[in-house]
Amino acid sequence: MALHFFPLQKIKLKIRWKLLATLLLLITLALALTNSLWIYSIRPLLKEKIVAVQKEIAKHAAFRIDEFVQAKVRNLILHSQTEALFTKNIQVAQVELAILLKQDGDLRKVSFIDKDGKELAVVMPEKIFAQDELREQSESSQFIIPTFRYGAEYRSRVYFSPEGEPLITLSVPIIVPITRHNIEEISTIDPAALQRGEGEILGVLAVEASIKDILLRSTGSFDMGKEGYIYLVDGEGELIAHSNQEFVGNMDMSQADVMKLHIAQDKQIFQKTGGHPFEQIITSQGTSEIGKEVLATLYEIPRLRWGLVVEQSISEAFATLHRVERFALLLFFGGIAMTIAFSFWFAYLLTKSIEILHKGVRMIKLGNLGYRVQLHTNDEVQDLAEAFNGMIEGIENARKRDQAISRMKSEFLSIAAHQLRTPLSAMKWGLNMLLSGDFGALLPIQKKWIEKEAESNKRMITLVNDLLNVVKIEEGGFSYLFKSESFADLIVSVVKDIQVLAEKKDTKIVLDMPKEKFPPISMDIGNMRLALANIFDNAISYTMPGGTITTRLLTQNDSLLVKISDTGIGISEDEKKRVFTKFFRGVRAIRLETEGSGLGLFITQNIIRKHGGKIWIESEEGKGTAVYFSLPFKNKR
Structure with a gap:
């Protein structure tokens, strides 16, 4: 009974091709399953790692942004501790303010305000304000916040100059410190290090600083690839700094999915708690402000309430994942190529023996019963070859016996036919003579019976002739x-x-x-x-x-x-x-x-x-x- 448990059994192909197709199919399925399981298991981990790396970049970049601003605050605190400001020596104070401008190229204006909110000195890189140009600042936030209660540094919202340059105002109170030995280590106003008696706030030192180059200086060392970039938004979602500065003031960042998610979550938290989150980090895989598919992470800087966004195109962000997938694909096709090579080698070893056996079958088919298959594989194929040789030997012996029997049969038929032919011919001659009246006229009944005998004699002669013809055909003598x-x-x-x-x-x-x-x-x-x-x-x-x-x-x-x-x-x-x-x-x-x-x-x-x-x-x-x-x-x- 034939078993067709595999489709290739129904297709007439050489065994090497069937073997190759079978091995290729099985190993292809195995490789596909293995690679699929591997990719399925490692893909989420790689995506999680990629997101984690982007979050780390956002955190480090945010830390540097915050440090950039705090460095300016610290520098402002240090310069607020001068004798000229304590003694209100305006001429010397103007020199001190000019030095501050020269030391920090991001500063666009420095103001010295007394404790009553009156500007005493204002210096810009290109000019020193005259007395009639000085203004009252007692109602401004840059004066009120530093002089309120114990005093604290003030940071304004980002605003833009007429030329479109993003600016921020920073101010600190001018307070006589308890000790000066560790003043350079102070990063923010520490009430414990300053005199806190009533009326000890002598005034305010304020600066107007540009943050145009804040990203370049703070995040320039981060490798964002060819299509990645970092940008800053303020608490209202307005763009204040971008890797491509041309976008500032010209791009609506609220269309980015990460910004939509940030605004929605910020509103939700505000509705629940009545305040803003201390720290917030959001990662989104969606569209950018220009409609491009990106992976974006937003980190809200708590002290500044600015949002720092790291964006990378999907193809670039997941380049590592794509490399792993290509490597898996390379392994897959490499495995198939090795399978093909191995299958050809294995099929050659197996089919070589089969071809030797097939050659033996062809030789036997041509009548060469003396041919013997020579195989020394020390396995079942050799056993098959030996069984085949034994079968051929049996067939050869049987053929010899059949030939001997056939020869004897043919000899018997030939002898019998020849022995019968002569008397049958004599009988035919005698019966024809009787029917022709050579021996006298026959009675009707006699003629009838002799005609029947003549018919039987004719059939016998035909049979003998047929037997002789068969003998001739078998002996090749026809x-x-x-x-x-x-x-x-x-x-x-x-x-x-x-x-x-x-x-x-x-x-x-x-x-x-x-x-x-x-x-x-x-x-x-x-x-x-x-x-x-x-x-x-x-x-x-x-x-x-x-x-x-x-x-x-x-x-x-x-x-x-x-x-x-x-x-x-x-x-x-x-x-x-x-x-x-x-x-x-x-x-x-x-x-x-x-x-x-x-x-x-x-x-x-x-x-x-x-x-x-x-x-x-x-x-x-x-x-x-x-x-x-x-x-x-x-x-x-």
Whole structure:
């Protein structure tokens, strides 16, 4: 029983290709499953790591931004502790303020305000304000906040100059410290280090600072790739600094998904707590302010309430993940390539033995029973080769026995036929003499019985001749003398000869021949006559009275096609395969016609094949039989 548990078993392919396809399929599935599971497990970790790295960049950048501003505050605190400011020496104070401007290139204006809110000195890089240009600042935030209660530094919201430069105002109170030895370590106003008595705030030192280069100085060392950038927004979401400074004042950052998420969360927290979060960090994978797919992280700097945003395009942000995926793909195709190489090598080892066995089968098929398969693989294939050799040895011995038996059978048939031929011929001669009246006139009843004996004698002679022909065919002694002859003339002659027999059986013979002449055929006319006689004899014998035998001649390519059909008893499907074997007669044929040798079609087949033709039958039980054979116009024997 054949087991078709794998689709490749139904496809006719060499085993090496089946093996290659099977191994390739199995390992491809294994590699695909392994890589998929690996990517599935590592992808979330890598994405989490990428997000964590971006958050760290945002935190470090925010720390540097905060430190940038606090450095300016510290510097302001240090410069607030001068004698000129304590003693209100305006001329010296103006010099001190000018030095401060020169030391810090980001400062655009420095103001010295007394404790009543009156500007005493204002210095800009390009000018020193005159007395009539000084203003009252007692109502301004830069004065109120530093002088309120114990005093604290003041940081304004970011605003823009007429030229579009982002600016911030910083101010600190001028207070006499308890000690000066550690004043340079103070980062913010520490009330514990300053005099806190009433009226000890002597005034305010304020500066107007540019933050145009705040990102370049604070975050320039961060590698943001080709498409990544960092920008700053204030507490209202307005852009105050950008890696591409052209965006400042010209870009609505509220359209970025990370900003929408930040504003929504900020409002939600404010509604719940009534205040803003101390620290907030948000990461979003969405669209940027210009509609590009990005990975963005926003970190809110608590002290400044500025939002620092780190943005990278998706392709660049997840470049590491994509490299891992490409590496997995490379492993996948590399594994397939190695599988193919291994499969070819393994298939070669396996199929080499099979090819040696196949060669042995071909040699045996050609009749070389002396051939032996030589395999030394020390495995099941060698066992198969040894079993194969043993089988061939058994076949060779059986063949020798069959040849010996066949030879004895042929000798027996030849001797028997020759021994029978002489007395049968003598009997035929004597019976013909009786029927011809050489020994006197016969009574009607005598003539009737002698005619029956003559018919039996004729059938016996035909059987003996058939036996002798079979012996000749098997021994290769059936001689042929080929000449170019007209097949149409031959078949007309044969039909004429058998017409009398057909009329006795009340069977009609129809000869359907085209008007055009056929090319001559190279044939042995005597043997071909015998072949046709055998076919017609069967048709007449197994067609019921009143039936019809039709003969048609056709041209098919370079051959003559002959069809001889009858309306007889037909042949069953099981018997069709055996009609051309020796001594075969169908069951229905034996019931209808008890006499017959079963050798006619065997002899006919051999004659047709010797003429380079083919013979076959089509039959349906109870409806009749059609015998076809073809003969080449140019004999290719």
